[in-house]
Each structure stands twice: as structure tokens, then as C-alpha cells.
Amino acid sequence: MNNIDEKIEMRSASIVKTSAIGIFINIFLVIFKASVGVLTNSIAIILDAVNNLSDILSSTITLIGAKLSEKKADREHPLGHGRGEYLSAMTVALIILYAGITSLIESIKKIIRPSIIEYSNISLFIIFFSIIIKIFLGLYTKKVGKKLEAQPLIASGTDALFDAIISTSVLASAIIFIVYGISLEAYVGTLISFVIIKSGIEILMESIDEILGKRVDKSLISKIKKTICEDHGITGVYELILHNYGPKKYIGSVHIEIPDTMTADKIDVLERNIVDNILTKYGIFLTGISIYSINTKNPEIAEMHLNILKIATGFEGVLQFHAFYVDLDLKTIRFDIILDFSVSDRKKLHREIKEAVKKMYPGFKIYIRTEINTDI
Incomplete structure (x- = not known):
């Protein structure tokens, strides 16, 4: 036992x-x-x-x-x-x-x-x-x-x-x-x-x-995120979702942000360490860990990141901006935003942000994913 x-x-x-x-x-x-x-x-x-x-x-x-x-x-x-x-x-x-x-x-x-x-x-x-x-x-x-x-x-x-x-x-x-x-x-x-x-x-x-299914206590969310970030190579933790199956019985999933230089074998070891650590420390089993890759090879992309961050967070109702990645060969820009529950027309806000980014970078295809606020 x-x-x-x-x-x-x-x-x-x-x-x-x-x-x-x-x-x-x-x-x-x-x-x-x-x-x-x-x-x-x-x-x-x-x-x-x-x-x-x-x-x-x-x-x-x-x-x-x-x-x-x-x-x-x-x-x-x-x-x-x-x-x-x-x-x-x-x-x-x-x-x-x-x-x-x-x-x-x-x-x-x-x-x-x-x-x-x-x-x-x-x-x-x-x-x-x-x-x-x-x-x-x-x-x-x-x-x-x-x-x-x-x-x-x-x-x-x-x-x-x-x-x-x-x-x-x-x-x-x-x-x-x-x-x-x-x-x-x-x-x-x-x-x-x-x-x-x-x-x-x-x-x-x-x-x-x-x-x-009420919102999980913020202090627990913060502790789990902090524990996950202790693993080497993780630059961000997002969308931690915990499903309650009784008092102190949680099953969850999470998104982590890692450098685009990390190979599959290292990612496998990293994921296993995260699952084991969270289970041991909190008794919570993470059934899924999704990966966000971040650019680390091109300084030009760092400037693009900053510009688009300012655009997205400049809109009222945007709580968080993450999962930013640019593919210069395919000419694609993708990122996620988390919207506040007060936003009544999510599709309209999504369209306005996309149009603003497209105006600054007309030669790129823009992919934006809007997420629900589960852990902020």
C-alpha cells in the first residue's frame, strides 16, 4: 500500500x-x-x-x-x-x-x-x-x-x-x-x-x-505550477485543469512550455518526472501533459514576440498570452490567449486580435487559440 x-x-x-x-x-x-x-x-x-x-x-x-x-x-x-x-x-x-x-x-x-x-x-x-x-x-x-x-x-x-x-x-x-x-x-x-x-x-x-465542478483553490494551483517549473527546461506552465473526484482526489492535465531544441527522448523523461513529482507531493495524477514549443534560435523572433504580446494584451478581457511560436519557413505565427469570463463576444475579440496582428505582419498566417480561464 x-x-x-x-x-x-x-x-x-x-x-x-x-x-x-x-x-x-x-x-x-x-x-x-x-x-x-x-x-x-x-x-x-x-x-x-x-x-x-x-x-x-x-x-x-x-x-x-x-x-x-x-x-x-x-x-x-x-x-x-x-x-x-x-x-x-x-x-x-x-x-x-x-x-x-x-x-x-x-x-x-x-x-x-x-x-x-x-x-x-x-x-x-x-x-x-x-x-x-x-x-x-x-x-x-x-x-x-x-x-x-x-x-x-x-x-x-x-x-x-x-x-x-x-x-x-x-x-x-x-x-x-x-x-x-x-x-x-x-x-x-x-x-x-x-x-x-x-x-x-x-x-x-x-x-x-x-x-x-467549481474552481480549484488558487493556492493549490500555484503550488503545483511552482513544483512543475522546478524541472529543468520548463519556461512556463499553463492551463492546469484539475477534475475533482472526491475530497483530495484530483485527476488533471497541464500545458508546459519548453525550448524547441529539446528532443523527444528528453521530453519523455521530463513528462515522467513531472507526473511522479506531482503524484508524490500532492496525490494528484496528471493524465496528460501537452507541449508548447518556444523559439530559441532566432533573435528576430524575440522582437516579434514582444510586439504581438503588446497587441494581444492591449485588448480588454485578455488575461494571458502564451504558447508563442513562429515558423519563418512556413510563414506562420501561432499563440494562445486566455480570456476573462466577462468577455461576451469571444469570436469578435478573437477576430479583432487576429486582424491587428495580421496588419503588423501581413506576410504571415495567424493562428490564435482562445482558452478558458481555469487557473488564473
């Missing part, structure tokens, strides 16, 4: 352990809160117990998602099952939404038809005790989730912290009721319900973003 496989197994084991802790703690809290809620006729405490049932479900789903994501690749899923973790995070988010909507409905009912609430010292103590437990559980689960970049754990931890907020509001409402005879429980419950619903929507959208 290599180092990467060991890290994946350790990560999965940590998620399973954290989820199991959450399940056992919530089972304990459900029994206590449900008992207190029935004895005191408090809908808020009963809803608290229901919330803990949803926490048990969310922790169980997180556990199942972790076990699913660590399954080995097979014929039907050659890139593994890592994205299953995002599906479990979406499910947990839906549970949070359900809890928030249910709480809102019950709180509104309580406002319309208030009932007599009774609190005892033991019930207040249990509520306080559950607050302490949920705060520690929530902070612990979120901390582990952020460390492991496990969205389901972060969602479960967030859910636990919201439970602590709900319980705190119940406790505060109980104290106000006992001291002043004013019942605020339903109103506070309504307000907190909206906060829970908002959190559920945010977690759901974040999970959807991961599945749809």
Missing part, C-alpha cells in the same frame, strides 16, 4: 470515528430531551429531541458516505467513488432544511395556539447539560471536518451547533417565562428556524458546486 492509499484510509477512519461519536451522543440526548419535553409539555424541548434524531440520521449518512467514497475503483467507476461524499453532504443539508422547516411550522402553530408550559429545575438542568454537550460535539466535528476537508462532517458539526443555539434559546425563554411570566419560546423558535434554513441552503449549494 502506498502513502496516498494510507492517507485515504486514515481520512476515512477519522470520518467514521467522528460520525460514530456523534451517533452515540445524540442517542443519549434524544432519550433525555424527549422525556423532559413530554413531562413539561414543551413543544420546543420535544422539537429539540426530534432535532437530535435528525442528527443521528445525518451522522449515519456521513458514515455511510465515508465508507462509500473509500470503495476501490471498478469497471463501472474507474475513477473511484469519492464523489459519494458530496452526495452524503447534500443529504445532510436536506435534513438540516427539513429540521428548520419543521421547527418553523411548529413555532408558528405555537404562536397561533399557545399552550401552558411547565418547567422544572431538572428540565432546565438537562437543557443546559445538552447545550454544553452539543457545543463541544459541534466544534469537534467541524474541526475534524475542516482538517479532513470533509463536507459531510462540516455539515453535521454545523447542525450540532445550531442544536446548541436552539437549546440555548429554549433555556433563555424558560428563564424569562419563570421570572417574568412572558412566553417567548415560539417567537425565538421562529427566528432560529430561519437561521437553520439558511444554513441548510448554504451547505446544499456548496455540495452542488463541488459536484458541478
